[in-house]
Amino acid sequence: EAAVTQSPRSKVAVTGGKVTLSCHQTNNHDYMYWYRQDTGHGLRLIHYSYVADSTEKGDIPDGYKASRPSQENFSLILELASLSQTAVYFCASSDRGGDGAETLYFGSGTRLTVL
Amino acid sequence: GEQVEQLPSILRVQEGSSASINCSYEDSASNYFPWYKQEPGENPKLIIDIRSNMERKQIQELIVLLDKKAKRFSLHITDTQPGDSAMYFCAASRPNYNVLYFGSGTKLTVEP
Numbered sequence: 001e002a003a004v005t006q007s008p009r010s011k012v013a014v015t016g017g018k019v020t021l022s023c024h025q026t027n028n029h030d031y032m033y034w035y036r037q038d039t040g041h042g043l044r045l046i047h048y049s050y051v052a053d054s055t056e057k058g059d060i061p062d063g064y065k066a067s068r069p070s071q072e073n074f075s076l077i078l079e080l081a082s083l084s085q086t087a088v089y090f091c092a093s094s095d096r097g098g099d100g101a102e103t104l105y106f107g108s109g110t111r112l113t114v115l
Numbered sequence: 116g117e118q119v120e121q122l123p124s125i126l127r128v129q130e131g132s133s134a135s136i137n138c139s140y141e142d143s144a145s146n147y148f149p150w151y152k153q154e155p156g157e158n159p160k161l162i163i164d165i166r167s168n169m170e171r172k173q174i175q176e177l178i179v180l181l182d183k184k185a186k187r188f189s190l191h192i193t194d195t196q197p198g199d200s201a202m203y204f205c206a207a208s209r210p211n212y213n214v215l216y217f218g219s220g221t222k223l224t225v226e227p
């Protein structure tokens with residue numbers, strides 16, 4: 001089965017601090033994604049990438065940066081963490097589909113609490 | 116991006132009965148509609164999907180229906196079991212666009 005590993009599993013950060021969430025996949029997938037999960041909002045796309053050294057904005061990119069230094073690694077960076085960024089963050093990967101999207105394989109999630 | 120609406124947000128059913136979750140989308144070009152199940156403390160996992168060249172798909176107790184004209188799709192779980200209790204997310208994607216847009220989720224509880 002496809003493997004997507006996130007670190008850390010949980011983190012407590014202070015308002016205004018910098019937070020980096022890491023994701024590593026061993027699936028040889030082209031696409032990687034960062035989603036945020038909040039109660040009542042489901043899964044919202046923050047950033048995604050389809051090739052190393054390139055990232056794309058999703059629906060809610062404000063306050064977040066992303067970095068894809070290699071096919072296997074995709075990071076989410078909060079330069080100035082805010083209370084509103086308290087959430088569970090999921091990384092996912094998928095293969096390039098012939099006609100659009102394919103199955104997403106999610107990591108176990110990172111629970112971020114900003115105080 | 117695509118907007119996906121999902122209802123209901125909370126659903127309680129008795130064991131052995133059926134459960135139905137409904138989703139709608141905005142972009143008529145969307146052509147791929149998966150459903151993900153997330154058990155408590157776990158990550159979401161794909162359980163069934165349907166593409167726009169189909170109207171119905173069934174995998175065991177899971178049935179997905181797609182009405183392209185109305186831009187609606189739905190998940191039906193027949194003969195529900197306690198193990199079906201989880202969060203369910205619908206999603207949609209457009210052709211040649213490898214991004215899924217998710218609904219807000221339905222928390223299903225199957226009561227014994």
